[in-house]
Amino acid sequence: MSQSSTPATQSTTPSSGNPTATFRVEVAKEQFVFSAAHFITFAGDICERIHGHNYGVKISVEGPLDENQYVVDFIALRDAVLKETQALDHHVILPRDHKEILVTQDETETTVRFRERRWVFPNEDAVIMPVVNTTAEEIARVIAENVRSRTREQFGESLSMIEVGVDENCGQWGVCRMPW
Numbered sequence: 287m288s289q290s291s292t293p294a295t296q297s298t299t300p301s302s303g304n305p306t307a308t309f310r311v312e313v314a315k316e317q318f319v320f321s322a323a324h325f326i327t328f329a330g331d332i333c334e335r336i337h338g339h340n341y342g343v344k345i346s347v348e349g350p351l352d353e354n355q356y357v358v359d360f361i362a363l364r365d366a367v368l369k370e371t372q373a374l375d376h377h378v379i380l381p382r383d384h385k386e387i388l389v390t391q392d393e394t395e396t397t398v399r400f401r402e403r404r405w406v407f408p409n410e411d412a413v414i415m416p417v418v419n420t421t422a423e424e425i426a427r428v429i430a431e432n433v434r435s436r437t438r439e440q441f442g443e444s445l446s447m448i449e450v451g452v453d454e455n456c457g458q459w460g461v462c463r464m465p466w
């Protein structure tokens with residue numbers, strides 16, 4: 287897999303000869319989009335109507351250069367992100383941990399309640415996410431955690447940070463950065 291086959295960026299600082307240099311790979315592909323529905327609460331008790339976004343995703347990983355003089359393989363990172371975006375595409379994203387948006391599932395249907403309101407979805411249309419509110423920031427955190435665990439064995443333990451940004455409206459990014 288050639289790094290040059292993908293138009294992502296990599297730090298151009300000369301490599302291992304400089305012990306103070308730090309390195310990061312960033313991948314922000316056109317394919318990193320998913321269309322999904324959600325609703326959040328804000329200001330205490332205002333609950334949005336269900337609506338959709340064409341979400342965009344970008345990711346970066348920081349760490350030392352390996353024996354190939356790169357941080358990680360762009361293609362492996364890309365593929366790990368695509369698994370996440372494809373799993374969310376054309377789904378309703380629901381919060382698992384909200385105090386008032388209550389999500390229950392039986393064998394076929396996912397029922398959501400907020401006070402007197404109720405929504406029902408086929409199970410296969412719903413993604414229940416381990417978040418309090420399905421904000422772009424929290425979706426970014428979940429994608430970062432999933433990509434980290436998906437790639438940990440391949441990328442190893444020497445990386446330092448992973449950062450995921452989720453764009454929910456053409457330039458409104460929620461970003462989560464966490465230790466590797």
Ligand SMILES: [Zn+2]
Pocket residue numbers: 324325337338339454
């Ligand atoms: Zn929204």
